[in-house]
Amino acid sequence: MSAMNTSLFTAERTTDGVIERDFTIGEVPGVLWSPADASPGTPLVLMGHGGGLHKRSTGLVARARDAVLRDGHAVAAIDAPGHGDRPRSAEDQRWVDEMLAERAAGRSMAATIAAYNASLTERAVPEWRATIDALQQLPEIGRSAPVGYSGMTLASAIGIPLVVAESRITAAIFGGVFVYDEITLAARSVTIPVEFLLPLDDPEITRESGLALFEEFASEDKTLHAFPGSHFTVPMERVDTRFFARHLAHPAASVEPVG
């Protein structure tokens, strides 16, 4: 490991066969989960967290550990701007206060969510791209590693424009996202394989908007997985189609041994 990579990490521990390392890239704190025996080209899955949550949210950590232990993938999560360990700006706080007030009053949060999420996205997209840059320096990942992106709600609001801007991401899982114009426009430029998760009974995000967004993805390879309940109750064990296992092949796996 080079000096650059060593300096990336601020803490390391191994739990039940998964190496977990904290990193900071610029001002952005993150976590990398990886297999103990990772070899160059280990597929990298970027996992975004939902609005109000953070890089170590319970569901995210469980999915990350599954991806490491079951698929042998590496998984990175970072805190979105103003989330987790990052300070929240006064402007972001005003948006959050406004959303909470709207929800409490039973008023539509649509305009506030659209403005807040669009602002977060503008900041988060370059942060994810810098994260890929940095993690590709690691010998066990490298520039040949395939990269996927997974995340619902806010993480889809960020992720859909991200995969349009970032050609290194070659497969993505989205869903449960509040749809506004920028999201729809970005979806029309998405051509990578997409799996889309649709909560059918979300109190704040209609199924019709999810179906309409799914239509907009330009991807030839896309499937929609819908389930009763809200975006808080995604039954990952029921909708798991081994999407990343199919789409993010370790480059070494397709190389025939020579001699």
Added chain:
Amino acid sequence: MSAMNTSLFTAERTTDGVIERDFTIGEVPGVLWSPADASPGTPLVLMGHGGGLHKRSTGLVARARDAVLRDGHAVAAIDAPGHGDRPRSAEDQRWVDEMLAERAAGRSMAATIAAYNASLTERAVPEWRATIDALQQLPEIGRSAPVGYSGMTLASAIGIPLVVAESRITAAIFGGVFVYDEITLAARSVTIPVEFLLPLDDPEITRESGLALFEEFASEDKTLHAFPGSHFTVPMERVDTRFFARHLAHPAASVEPVG
């Protein structure tokens, strides 16, 4: 194997590790695919074929072989009344002629499909139940084997009422089905885990009718998997969630060795 079971089968061959046996129960011809090393309690998946097709349709055989080789399941298929190797009655032929004439003229086939499928279902449900009776006599299946049902279009029209009538079936995959009143009513009595496949762009079956039918299933554990295209282009490799592997556990697998 008992004399009764031997007499069930009229032909047997093994292809690439899968035993394939022809059987006849009453007037109904069928095929059983099973693993060479099947032990008592081997889960049994009943696979129905689509309208106009038969028990050895290409897609069905491929899915059956996958289930045997990947999951270690046994798979049975039978010809629906008037399909495959079975003679078609004059009344059934009138329905088929009527549907083809309606399709050619661009008229709605709804009333004809509803009448024809309802009639086929009335005949096919007892045939599937007799098939379970007979196959449970086989030592490698037996009465402890879990039973699943899988089939789209006509096979869902038959299968949805079948799983209501037949409590031995404990998990089912349906989809792409033309919906009429009997189907909707039956769905309301389905409580077993259901996976529902929805072609989003079927020229003859609207997505709205599929979504509405999915709503009607009373199952707590249900997921919907939708994909672009028609019911002729189900991308099984993309929607596969290992549904039967999760729901039809071999009873021996959950038994702890004693001593």
